[in-house]
Amino acid sequence: MEEEVRIGVYVCHCGLNIAQTVDCAEVAEYASTLPNVVVAKENMYSCADPGQIQIKEDIKEYNLNRVVVAACSVKMHGPTFMNVCEEAGLNPYLFEMVNIREHCSWVHMQDKDGATRKAKDQIRMAVERIQYNRPLQDRLVPVNRKALVIGGGVAGLQCALDIAEGGYPVYLVDKQPYLGGMAVGMDRLFDNMERVSCVVNPLIMKVINHPLIHVYTSCEVENITGYVGNFHVSLKVTPRKVNENCNACGLCTEACPIQAKNEFDRGLSERRAIYLPHPQAIPYLYYIDKELCDGCGACVEICPQKAIELDMEEIEESIDVGTIVVAIGAQPYCPPEGNRWGYDGAGDIFTAPELERMLHPMGPTKGRPLRRTDGQMPSSIAFIQCVGSRDPQENPWCSRICCMNTIKEALIIKYRFPSIKISVYHNDIRLYKKNHEDAYRLARDWGVIFMRSQVEKVVEKDGTLEVRAHDAIIGETTSQEVDMVVLATGLVRSDDAQRYQDMLKIPSSADGFMLEAHPKLKPLETAIDGVMLAGLCQFPKDVGDAILQASGSAAKCLGLLSKDQIKLDAIISTIDQEKCTGCLVCVKRCPFSAIVTDEVEIEGKKRKRARVIEASCKGCGVCAARCKQKAVEAQGFTDDQIFAQIDAALEENPEDKILALVCHW
């Protein structure tokens, strides 16, 4: 005889996250009236020790054989409570989690009664479903002990290096034909004014020379499939069309007839179709822009090294890795047409990245800030802070780097050209790290004027720029004429972000940046097991913080890679060969070729029967949905379980409800 089902239900307040919208006491009281519920309680924080201990004690005291926790997302604390059950001697699959936070209290904050009703419905669904839960066993799968790091900026470089230093092979992929990302476009770093090339180039060299790191430049990740420990990645390498014989003499560039804007210099200079990506590029090899090149062959003729191969072909490669770090960076905010600062990419209003290139000794103006209109040095420059940041209408976040960057650029200009007058219009100066205050003080000592003013408009007038602002201290509108305006533009998500997020199923936070698994507890991981974040793709940060996060993510990867095997859940299909009639629809339909055909003898005759290969099954349930004989069961998602949920959901007022069946993944 089946043992009697004895359910414990725990309703979590999550502080006020749930309790301020859902009446948890009423919900727990209601839960105690549901069939087979032996005990129902509220917890302030179910996930904290007291909550966990309570569940463990109750399992023993009330002899519970099922546990339902109504709290946050199963993605967040499912494993916590499964572990609690296991420690109390209960099979972890005899546990169900109900998400009354993200699925209820957070989305129905304006409707307390409705939210409380919905929470009751959700718990009733779980209580009905859990009656049919059966104990299941986790599977062990081997880990492919290699890592993929996407993005070769400082974060990606440091991360790849740390993983390789830990002893595991790393593939490092960057879409650009050079390594170093956004940082290598800068001259110096705040606050000690170190040259970027002195910081980043040694890091790049360590990576390139590391025997365990395989670097791919001008390479895109085409697709990623698989799961933690076993990701399959397809790469596409765009042909450089210049081989390693290139000694960067530059004759080819002189011969090339095709001109284009140099995007590395933010359009402030020109380049040819064959070009050195930037003056200190690593690898130090020329590169052919295949979109522009018409194959005229002028470069091939002139190249003394015979380094140019116009017929070099695209390479497609597949690699298998156990863990992935996304470090694809972010991009500078570009003021849209008709912006109030008057930026149009033509006049003497510049963005911070444009000025950054001008201040680089190997940049388009060889380290001098020159006006676009007349090529002259300005006698005065106004910086405008928070352009594309801290604006509730557009980008509400603080981009965190712009205050530092402005003070750095102001100091560089003051050091080189002390006579240029510099003023900074800001909302607040946000400098919060070691030694930052010293640099700020130095800038003031050198005569940089900081004004807490909101810029209303920049107007061009006879070759000068009038900055009109509202001064927050004196409460009046001010006006100043300057020769050059620099917009301290913030950072926004990369144009590539969505593609990677779709590929890997990484959610975004409201600001569009990639969402970490938990802001406090799991700032490096994503909701997807085995996928970590590093650098600007997660949120704007300076080089130091990017490196810090990269090393942290590398440690997370090393933790995974140090194991031979990892546990995978037991959510897979099983086939009852007694019920199977050998139609083999499941074999045909299985997306993972995880079902094979057995020949079995039944009543003296040879028959075909389907069987699941457990290690290959991903638990999609396609087979279970297709099987007309109901011989296939998707464990953890059986018909009994789901029907019980549907029935419970529609038990009261079905006419008011929309039922959504959404993919478990």
Next chain:
Amino acid sequence: MILRAFEKGAPLVMVGGCHPPGDCHYINGNIQCEEMINKLKEKVLPEKGIDPERLRLEWISSAEGAVFQKVMKEMSEQLDKMKKVVGK
């Protein structure tokens, strides 16, 4: 399961998965799902006298909270309209 939901009185049913082709964790699970939903909409539901408009298939990945919100708002409006018709 969809039929069970209609049988139990659900006015509207939504089925959600990630964007085809290729964006499915289960390779082509979403395409297989679409095939089965199409069959339901074209044949099974009309035979049972259920308006196929009451079933909606949407591709919404877990990275697209805003799309889910939009679809739910639309379905909620659809439900309000249906109720008005029944009310008359």
